[in-house]
Amino acid sequence: MVRPAELGDVPWIRKLWADWLQEAPLPFGDEDEVAVGQDHLLRAVITGETPGLALVVPEDAVLLWAGPPPNLHGFGVFVAAGARRRGLGTLLTAEACRLAKAAGYRRVIVAPYVNNVLSIAWLRGDGFAPLQTVLVKEL
Numbered sequence: 633m634v635r636p637a638e639l640g641d642v643p644w645i646r647k648l649w650a651d652w653l654q655e656a657p658l659p660f661g662d663e664d665e666v667a668v669g670q671d672h673l674l675r676a677v678i679t680g681e682t683p684g685l686a687l688v689v690p691e692d693a694v695l696l697w698a699g700p701p702p703n704l705h706g707f708g709v710f711v712a713a714g715a716r717r718r719g720l721g722t723l724l725t726a727e728a729c730r731l732a733k734a735a736g737y738r739r740v741i742v743a744p745y746v747n748n749v750l751s752i753a754w755l756r757g758d759g760f761a762p763l764q765t766v767l768v769k770e771l
């Protein structure tokens with residue numbers, strides 16, 4: 633059910649992300665730039681240009697984590713609205729953690745927006761603990 637993402641998955645993943653940005657607009661309103669950046673990173677991880685993990689449950693869920701060992705940075709776990717609460721997010725993170733450990737990573741660092749209360753609760757339930765505070769200054 634879970635497998636590495638392939639270039640052929642990019643169109644439905646892009647749609648899943650676009651749906652998510654509609655559901656939860658970003659605090660900075662820079663959805664277009666973020667979409668381009670995520671797309672670029674997804675392709676780079678799939679092709680091996682950038683180290684990381686891109687895993688999917690086809691058409692329903694995607695996980696994108698990237699960076700060289702020892703720290704893997706989470707760029708998101710997204711489950712399609714109609715497929716949530718079926719354990720897919722948990723399944724993806726469990727498989728990603730297993731693969732990451734085997735590849736020499738020692739930790740996963742994620743930085744959800746503070747207003748994404750559900751995601752933070754879900755991550756904490758999955759064993760993530762707060763360690764850093766990210767401060768932002770608008771320019």
Ligand SMILES: CC(C)(COP(=O)(O)OP(=O)(O)OC[C@H]1O[C@@H](n2cnc3c(N)ncnc32)[C@H](O)[C@@H]1OP(=O)(O)O)[C@@H](O)C(=O)NCCC(=O)NCCS
Pocket residue numbers: 652707708709710711712715716717718719720721722723744748750751754757
């Ligand atoms: C957060 C997200 C990835 C969770 O994925 P999921 O597949 O729906 O979650 P799971 O089925 O694995 O849920 C595991 C547990 O998390 C908790 N949880 C998940 N969604 C919840 C919700 N809407 N309300 C309350 N608890 C929730 C529950 O404890 C759940 O266990 P249970 O169903 O046995 O009660 C998914 O809701 C999602 O894609 N959200 C939008 C994108 C996002 O915020 N991504 C994360 C940050 S980048």
